Amino acid sequence: MSRMMQAVEHVKIIRPFVPQSQLSALVDGCRSPEKDFFFAKLQEYAERIQAMPKTYEQDGKGDDALVSLHYFRGGSDFYITEKDTELDQNQAFGLSSLNGGEPELGYISIAELAACNVELDLHFEPRRVREVKGA
Structure with a gap:
């Protein structure tokens, strides 16, 4: 899967968790000279959100x-x-x-x-x- 396709998949995961203006900035950053940073952030947060505990999984902690x-x-x-x-x-x-x-x-x-x-x-x-x- 190409890097851009991976980014699209990451955006689908993080979209509900990131304000639209910030998400737009992240996506735009993937086309900038600092694109490596932005691609890495999309991947990091997609993985983090997927791995997050669900409601009540940390109950009592x-x-x-x-x-x-x-x-x-x-x-x-x-x-x-x-x-x-x-x-x-x-x-x-x-x-x-x-x-x-x-x-x-x-x-x-x-x-x-x-x-x-x-x-x-x-x-x-x-x-x-x-x-x-x-x-």
């Missing part, structure tokens, strides 16, 4: 739950630990901190985050909830 994705906008952060099992549902579970407030665990709508133009942190490395809380 508390601060030992793995955070797979980080979104941010302004002073607000959203750390995703689990995703829905349905592809067309973009609800997730994780930790939210609004405007620097106390972090809270709960359900998060990925679609609503995308609609509010949050940004998926492309430099985030998965870590435990305890590490996120300590940051």
Whole structure:
């Protein structure tokens, strides 16, 4: 499969998890001189999203739950630990901190985050909830 075809497959996987403007920038980057970076990011996040725990798979782990994705906008952060099992549902579970407030665990709508133009942190490395809380 060609590199571009692989990128198309990766985009299909990450589309529900990335705001449209950011996804467009990633795709455009695949045509730029920095294309190797953008192709690698598409692959990395497609693989990460596919491997993410589904809802309730980390139930009871508390601060030992793995955070797979980080979104941010302004002073607000959203750390995703689990995703829905349905592809067309973009609800997730994780930790939210609004405007620097106390972090809270709960359900998060990925679609609503995308609609509010949050940004998926492309430099985030998965870590435990305890590490996120300590940051």
